[in-house]
């Protein structure tokens with residue numbers, strides 16, 4: 001069954017902090033449209049759970065879901081899960097209450113709780129997704145370990161379904177020095193000072209190990225984007241591109257497809273201890289990403305940014321293809337149930353946004369709010 005284009009249809013606040021309506025009118029393939037991006041079936045309620053409100057109990061409904069980190073990705077997962085399992089409880093755990101107003105307004109079926117308040121008597125879930133980023137956490141590995149050990153009911157011969165999905169990053173892969181197609185088992189960073197290593201690569205790798213050891217699943221996500229959020233927005237706003245050559249390739253995936261991949265991983269049996277890559281089929285260079293974004297009215301008036309690193313050609317790198325991370329994800333797609341991306345490239349996504357049109361054409365967003 002086609003999973004609705006939930007992220008497209010979430011309200012702007014739910015899609016990102018700096019959003020304005022864009023591509024809101026996109027409908028799913030069966031033509032149905034919904035209010036605020038979600039079907040509000042099953043008596044939607046929102047309530048805040050106190051840390052000691054609920055005694056620990058086995059989950060009666062295997063489709064109850066805990067989302068740790070209800071940010072842009074977590075909200076899209078919530079909307080998609082609710083659409084598939086409208087009567088199943090979905091609990092969202094955030095670090096602070098800052099997002100709760102928006103969550104109540106846009107995803108009223110969610111039960112909300114705070115990471116710090118939830119210290120004992122917690123419900124456990126058969127399905128958990130940990131999609132909070134490392135950047136906001138002093139001890140990220142401990143946060144992930146706590147979720148694995150205290151929030152999850154791992155699969156046993158008696159439990160019919162259980163999945164813990166951890167959203168890691170392709171930043172853990174070592175930057176290839178020559179044009180190379182990377183796969184799930186390609187070498188990972190061992191030293192944070194390696195070129196191309198994400199600053200949190202070692203932390204992410206440690207978390208991945210915790211998750212795999214417990215029987216969970218790791219999804220290594222490419223660079224995430226919506227129209228209003230992603231590297232294009234960052235670079236066009238700043239006016240400069242640092243960190244790599246203009247022709248260096250960046251692998252990307254829309255938040256929408258990343259959320260669909262999370263849902264697929266939560267549902268797919270046999271993914272215990274797997275490490276999968278979620279990246280669309282067409283990596284783009286830094287320059288191409290900016291050029292493609294500027295085709296949309298939201299960015300049309302932004303000048304091309306200055307690239308501070310030289311291109312391979314200028315440096316005389318001698319390679320036919322620019323460096324960067326390019327993936328063969330066929331194994332991951334197969335493991336996720338022959339997963340097909342709704343957007344095979346950032347270019348396709350922007351094109352769809354342009355075709356759908358929105359009022360951004362008249363009033364481009366100020367690009368200083370990243």
Ligand SMILES: NC(=O)c1ccc[n+]([C@@H]2O[C@H](COP(=O)([O-])OP(=O)(O)OC[C@H]3O[C@@H](n4cnc5c(N)ncnc54)[C@H](OP(=O)(O)O)[C@@H]3O)[C@@H](O)[C@H]2O)c1
Pocket residue numbers: 068069070071072073074093094095096097098099115130131132133134136137143167168169170221222223224225
């Ligand atoms: N952005 C990318 O390009 C990229 C690439 C690869 C992988 N990823 C991964 O994709 C995932 C989703 O990212 P996103 O962009 O959706 O994140 P986001 O929009 O920045 O949302 C972060 C959310 O996580 C919550 N949070 C932070 N620490 C938490 C904790 N310890 N416990 C509970 N909640 C916590 C935040 O709560 P508060 O609002 O209260 O702080 C917020 O709701 C992350 O795992 C990230 O590492 C991202």
